[in-house]
Amino acid sequence: MYQSTITITLRPSILDVQGKAVELGIHTLGMKEVENVRIGKSIQMTVNAASDDDAKRITEEACKKLLANSVMEDYSFTIKKL
């Protein structure tokens, strides 16, 4: 059994309007040092797999087929043996 933790973000070339709005909020708080706020999604799931490679392969397939849309999003993930 493995735990996959997937992070999905808008591709860098896409204006992240949510991120911009949040950045404005942070600046309003006085934290002018903060820049490039990007909003993404974090997805956790357990994967019944026989090996690290299997867990990676299954997670990768779920990302490609459903969890991320490659037209607008990038994804990365980590796996941990439970």
Added chain:
Amino acid sequence: MSASKLKFGIVVFPGSNCDHDAYHAAKHVMNQDAEFLWHKEPDLKHSDVIILPGGFSYGDYLRTGAIARFSPIMNEVITFANNGGIVVGICNGFQILCESGLLPGVLLRNRSLLFSSKHVNIRVEHSESRFTNDLTAGDILSTPIAHGEGNYFAEQETINAIEENGQVLFRYCDEFGEVTDGSNPNGSINNIAGIMNKNGNVMGMMPHPERACETQLGSADGKRIFESLIKSFILQTN
């Protein structure tokens, strides 16, 4: 297609909320046959035209249209479209068509971050399609929009291709037909409001023509898109 009427199949997903508007427009305004198609039943029931209606299928979870795309009926819709069948996606239906790969691109969050519900003007780009053949390039249609994710985006290469192929059918415009940034309600690239696939049998648009088929509703301009579609079948038969 029966003797003289087209059959519109309107797919109902959990969370669809414009299915009855589409049914009403097809059946009662356009006087055609219409039937609801439950998303779990992979049967298009001999429909001539499939409509993926507006709404919030699966609560818009993950991404708009992303989960509806895997409903059992969608395999049938994709096969139907790949065999030349006519498929129209309105609002959430457009998002589902993009997620399923039947149309290029994707619909991002509106530039304003706000859900936008109002009447907008859209300009007809050309009449060389079965969705616009009863219209004229430059015609301005008043149609309602109601969406939070209608900001059409695709890679520049894809945008160039769909522009060159004449796949852009409708653009947001002002009351004079000028395509301006001020008349763009969501930030769509090139003010794109509606496109078709390269083969010309699949069309998606964010505005709701089915909600603008009677003057009592504020506009009957949407009817002209349905009239074009019906005319295209008549031309095909003759």
